[in-house]
Amino acid sequence: MSVPTKWQLVQHWLASPDRDTFAPMLEDAGAPCCFACGWFSERWNRQTQKASWGRATLERAHIIPSSLGGSDDASNVILLCAPCHRDSPDWPDPGEMARWIAARPDRSSKEVEDVSDWFIALKQAPEFTALLATLEAEPDLPDAEAIERIKGMLWESARRASLHASALSTGTKVAILRDTAAGATRGEV
Ligand SMILES: [Zn+2]
Known part of the structure; x- marks a missing residue:
């Protein structure tokens, strides 16, 4: 199983009942942003939504790390900007990631x-x-x-x-x- 594409992750999280927990800053498919802090860049705007997300400098981050048994299923992967990915918890309990995201300050655009x-x-x-x-x-x-x-x-x-x-x-x-x-x-x- 391979890690889903950014676009596949967007589709998953827009429809997920856990969206408010793990993708609170994700508003719609046309607005690429870090799921945790909301960071976005105007430079990501492209003709199609899929291309915009593909262009966005966001990283695919496991909620439970692969090294701790986390799967590559879309339900275990979110999109984070580099600073959020670096600062987010590597922990076997997804509740830690949820708490961290809730406490993450919003970040202004680039x-x-x-x-x-x-x-x-x-x-x-x-x-x-x-x-x-x-x-x-x-x-x-x-x-x-x-x-x-x-x-x-x-x-x-x-x-x-x-x-x-x-x-x-x-x-x-x-x-x-x-x-x-x-x-x-x-x-x-
Ligand atoms: Zn971020």
Whole structure:
């Protein structure tokens, strides 16, 4: 017996009487999310529900681990994000998993985390805030044009960081903001 696919697990848990216990954050088939914390990413949205779940970076997690005698039946497997999978209990009693899920805090979406992370970076790059103030002070520059200029400058700075990084660290974001501000000061843009 092999572990069910993510889509098979969604079908199982949507219809399961134990859904509130082991998949409380699962609302419908069209909204991929971690069953325990509700984490989702807009990037998972695809044309079909099956493709969206297939694309979602969720892990198949056994309620009772295989090593402790748990089966690969869909009733023993849930979909968790990586942090939830890492933190969840490996225990022979499914009641422990149920208690853990009930106590798991909700997690905001990846996009929200990304945005708030940029605000944290902004606080560490006062040069960039000063650049924004300078642009705002230019009397004849239309707002849309100013935004486009900043976007272009940020993109150029971001190209100096690794293009292959899947996610930018806060420190890299600070460096990008500072580099953009420094480039503007030198009149490179
Ligand atoms: Zn999670």
